[in-house]
Amino acid sequence: MKKHYSKLFPTLASALILACSAPEKQNDGWQELFNGEDLTGWKAVAGTAEFSVEDGVIVGTAVAGSPNTFLISEESYGDFVLELELKVEHETSNSGIMARGQFDPEARDGNGLVYGYQIEADPTDRGWSAGVYDEARRGWLYPLELNPEAKTAFKLGEFNQYRIEVIGDEIKTWLNGQEVAYVVDDMDNSGFIGLQVHSISNPEDSGNKTYFRNIRIKTENIEPTPFQKDLFVVNNRLNELTDYEKNQGWRLLFNGENAEGWVGAYKDSFPDFGWSVNEGILTIAESDGGESTNAGDIVTTEEFSAFDFAFEFKLSEGANSGVKYFVTLEEENTGSAIGLEYQILDDERHPDAKMGREGNRTLASLYDLIKAEKQDRFLKPIGEWNKGRIVVHPDNKVEHYLNGIQVLEYVRGSEEFRDLVEISKYKVWENFGEAPQGHILLQDHGNEVSFKNIKIKTLN
Known part of the structure; x- marks a missing residue:
């Protein structure tokens, strides 16, 4: 027996030593959501498009007459990092990836409805792939007008690599290694992963295919990946910036608690009536509908030259207001102070929308100068919040945005700009709109209008 053990012992000892000394296989925490063979763990809902597994x-596969169809995971997820590859072969084959998706089986007469965060696959010239869309609910949260450099990232007819991080209330996307979208929103905290085959309007497009592969998810020990580029953040927190925004130079111009940083136009203090701060919202009360005849306009105590200025506003029915910039207060005129104006207006009910020239007094227009070219699908109804944005570049190029969509641009001081001033109400003011710097103004036009999430970044 001893002889037997003596022969066996070195072998066992060697094996034990090797086992102890061998490096432990690392588990990186990724889970495969698709086994490569069948659709185990998935189910198709909401439409009749067909899903299969090939190689x-x-x-x-798109089917004529079907609404959007989704292949959704049977499991729900909260925080995660998702990676997959997606290919479309025809520009009509719009697709997308649901992240924390939701499903109402009783909707649409029992046919079911998928809704929630969707990461876009857009093979058209519009190029909004990896933008964030709120399917069947609020519409676009992050159109790629906010990040035009990413419009060319998607490749038609090729597999495209998507990376989607959904951690806490932050959603970030990458497409083929390029940083694309950043949304902060807390409407859904968990839900399924979904793969979309979009409805088709032309029966001839029936049979067009969309492909998905290498689908994997990580749900534990995940940390947000910091963006390296300077991207605009759609931040739906109330008067609160992300660390990323702060690092990129953004700061709040309204702290949500009081009127610090604002005073009445032509005054040394904030109006003691009319304007109020309540539960993080800055509101001008309804009065007589007149221009700056009640509490009056308010302006920033600071002046700005080149900047990126974002704000949210909510109109009451029939209301009129505006955000003015490059306000110098030097004119000391009666009524509202003079400056370039981002018009805020109920276009349907306020008569000012039909005045001026060719619609240049409508919502988001450069008031009395340039009409905002906007589509109804990107507007929020009266009583809901809309997102405004004004970007003044160091070279004096100016852009107006409404709900993430650029609606106009112009160059301060250009010949075209001065020609427009000469046929406007502003022709009486010398060098109108060309001051090197000025205040930002919120207008009291005698109607109830509210503001929140007012933030600015100076540009060099």
């Missing part, structure tokens, strides 16, 4: 790839 380790999920293939979605």
Whole structure:
């Protein structure tokens, strides 16, 4: 027996030593959501498009007459990092990836409705792939007008690599390694992963295919990946900036608690009536509908030259207001102070929308100078919040945005700009709109209008 053990012992000892000394296999925490063979763990809902597995790839086939169809995971997820590859072969094959998706099986007469955060796959010239869309609910949260450099990232007819981080209330996307979208929103804290085959309007497009492969998710020990580029953040927190925004130079111009940083136009203090701060909202009360005849306009105590200025506003029915910039207060005129104006207006009910020239007094227009070119689908109804944005570049190029969509641009001081001034109400003011710096103004036009999430970044 001893002889037997003596022969065996070195072998066992060697094996034990090797086992102890061998490096432990690292588990990186990724889980495969698709086994490459069948659709185990997935189910198709809301439409009749077909899903199959071919050569380790999920293939979605468009069907005429079907609404949007989704292949959704049977499991729900809260915080996660998701990676997958997606290919579309025809520009009509719009697709997308649901992140924390929701499903109402009783909607649409029992046919079901998928809604929630969707990361876009857009093969058209519009190029909004990896933008964030709120399917069947609020519409676009992050159109790629906010990040035009990313419009060319998607490749038609090729597999595209998506990375989606959904951690806490932050959603970030990458497409083929490029940083694309950053949304902060807390409407859904968990939900399924979904793969979309979009409805088709032309029956001839029936049979077009969308492909998905290498789908994996990580749900534990995840940390946000910091963006390296300077991207605009759609931040739906109330008067609160992300660390990323702060690092990129953004700061709040309204702290949500009081009127610090604002005074009445032509005054040394903030109006003691009319304007109020309540539960993080800055509101001008309804009065007589006149221009700066009640509490009056308010202006920033600071002046700005080149800047990126974002704000949210909510109109009451029939209301009129505005955000003015490059306000110098040197004119000392009666009524509202003079400056370039981002018009805020109920276009349907206020008569000012039909005055001026060719619609240049409508919502988001450069008041009395340039009409905002906007589509109804990107407008929020009266009583809901809309997002405004004014960007003044160091070279005097100016852009107006409404709900993430650029609606006009111009160059301060250009010949075209001065020609427009000469046929406007502003022609009486010398060098109108060309001051090197000025205040930002919120207008009291005698109607109830509210503001929140007012933030600015100076540009060099």
